[in-house]
Amino acid sequence: MPTTFASLRVLSFLPPVRTARTFAKRGGRGFDEGQAVTADGKTLYFVSDRPGGVGGRDIWVTTLKDDKWTLPVNLGPTVNSVADDGGLTISADGKRLIFASNRPGGFGGEDLYMTTLVDGRWTPPVNLGPGINTRYNEAMAYMTKDDRELYFHSDRPGGGPGDRSIWMSKFQEGRWQPALSLGPEINSRTASNAYLSNDGLSLLFSSGVARVDERIMVASRARVTDRKWTKPVYLGPRINVAGSFFSSCPEVTADGKALFFISNRPGGGRRRRHLDGADQVTTGSALGRRLEVGAGGDASEEGHLRSQMGGAAPKASFE
Numbered sequence: 001m002p003t004t005f006a007s008l009r010v011l012s013f014l015p016p017v018r019t020a021r022t023f024a025k026r027g028g029r030g031f032d033e034g035q036a037v038t039a040d041g042k043t044l045y046f047v048s049d050r051p052g053g054v055g056g057r058d059i060w061v062t063t064l065k066d067d068k069w070t071l072p073v074n075l076g077p078t079v080n081s082v083a084d085d086g087g088l089t090i091s092a093d094g095k096r097l098i099f100a101s102n103r104p105g106g107f108g109g110e111d112l113y114m115t116t117l118v119d120g121r122w123t124p125p126v127n128l129g130p131g132i133n134t135r136y137n138e139a140m141a142y143m144t145k146d147d148r149e150l151y152f153h154s155d156r157p158g159g160g161p162g163d164r165s166i167w168m169s170k171f172q173e174g175r176w177q178p179a180l181s182l183g184p185e186i187n188s189r190t191a192s193n194a195y196l197s198n199d200g201l202s203l204l205f206s207s208g209v210a211r212v213d214e215r216i217m218v219a220s221r222a223r224v225t226d227r228k229w230t231k232p233v234y235l236g237p238r239i240n241v242a243g244s245f246f247s248s249c250p251e252v253t254a255d256g257k258a259l260f261f262i263s264n265r266p267g268g269g270r271r272r273r274h275l276d277g278a279d280q281v282t283t284g285s286a287l288g289r290r291l292e293v294g295a296g297g298d299a300s301e302e303g304h305l306r307s308q309m310g311g312a313a314p315k316a317s318f319e
Contacts, residue, residue, distance in 0.1 A: 033262040034140065036090040036097070039254040045097065047086030048072070054080040059088060059099060079115050079122050087140040091147050097122070098150065100139035108135035112152060131176040132169050140193045140249070144200065150176060153192035160187025166194045166205060185229045186219060193249045200224035204250040207232065214246040216261060241265050 034047040042064040049057050050072075058080040060072040074080065079097075087100035087110075095117040100110045111133040113125035128150075132138060136156040143150050150169045158181060159165020165187040167179040181187060182194075186205065192214075193206040201220055208214040216239055217232040234240055240247050245265045252259050 034086045034088060034249055035251060035260050035262075036088045037251060037253055037260065038090055038094045039092055039145075040094075041253050041255065041258075043094065044069070045075075045088055045090060046072070047088065055082040055084060057084040057086045059085055059097075075122060078124055084110075087152075089141045089143045089150075091143055092145045096143075096147070098128070098141045098143055099125075100137075100141065100152075101125070107133040109137040110139045112138050112141050112150075128176055131178050138167075142194050142196065142251075144196050145198055145254075147171065149196070151182075151194040151196060152179075153194070154179075160184065160189070160191065162187065162190030163209070164190050164192045166191045180227075182229065183227065185231055195250050195252065197252070198254070198256070203229060203232075204235075204252070205232075206248040206250070208246070210248070212246065214248040215240040216247050216250045 032046050032048045032050075036045045037043070043061060044064075045059055045061050047057050048060050050060075053060075053074055054077050059075045061075060062069045062072045064070075079085070081101060081103040083101060083103040085099055085101045085103070089098050090096070091098075096114055097117075098112055098114045101113055102110045106127055107130060112128045114128060115122045115125045117123075127133060132150065132152070134154065134156050136154055138152055138154045138156075141150055141152040148171050150171070151166060152169075153164045153166050155164050156167075159167065160181070166182045168182060169176045169179040171177070182191075182203075186203070189207060190209060191205055191207050192210065195204040196202070197204075201222070201224065203219045203221075205217055205219075206214045207217045216235045218235060219229040219232040221229050235247075239259070239261065241263070245263060247261055247263045247265075249262045250259060251261070
């Protein structure tokens with residue numbers, strides 16, 4: 001049964017394990033971020049400005065084979081545009097990809113689009129419409145496992161005092177309904193990059209100025225029908241390292257064992273922005289699988305997913 005966060009007062013994390021050659025790039029240039037992992041944990045979509053793309057930022061995909069990540073492949077011009085594309089989420093069945101783009105023809109700066117996998121090919125993206133998109137910027141979407149709710153951040157008015165706030169839209173009557181702000185507990189300052197746990201009771205998100213002092217926080221609610229969230233608390237120092245480093249874009253694998261996020265902590269790509277991974281272990285667990293997805297390295301070698309059984313995991317309190 002997937003692990004959830006709602007019932008836990010303390011989470012234990014094994015430290016992120018860096019694998020510098022996982023997403024190899026020629027010359028080590030560019031950055032990797034904004035990941036979306038399929039339910040089986042074997043396919044990972046992410047955003048990169050590495051050479052060989054279609055536009056500024058593109059969506060790429062890599063698959064796990066024999067405990068190794070394959071060299072990433074660009075999704076091509078059907079999905080990617082000459083503009084910036086990213087901030088993505090994947091449906092539970094792996095057949096619908098929602099992402100942000102500032103391509104021409106939208107409602108504003110960045111809009112959310114959806115592409116569908118049909119007979120092994122991704123269809124041309126479709127704008128999600130005015131229920132979600134505005135003349136402002138909408139980005140970093142997360143679709144719940146039942147495909148009925150979409151969380152995203154926007155700089156539209158009415159969300160909160162920060163530069164960006166988290167909003168949610170429900171899919172009803174065949175369309176996405178007008179989005180609602182998650183309220184003052186979540187949007188008390190700049191909030192973005194939301195992820196909802198499998199049971200719908202816990203929310204992970206980034207708080208703080210983007211790429212400056214972002215930290216990952218968690219809030220909970222008693223019932224999935226509740227709109228009021230508890231006061232958010234920070235994940236511990238295994239994830240939110242001290243100093244001038246940020247942690248952002250959290251996503252937990254479907255089995256609840258691994259947390260992926262991006263960070264500029266030492267040991268990543270040469271541009272110091274890379275994907276990290278750390279196990280999420282319930283209090284009292286002694287073993288866990290360490291996963292890390294890094295960036296940079298030599299393009300002549302494909303990197304791999306490092307799997308390691310660890311001893312007792314030091315507890316990382318929320319403080």
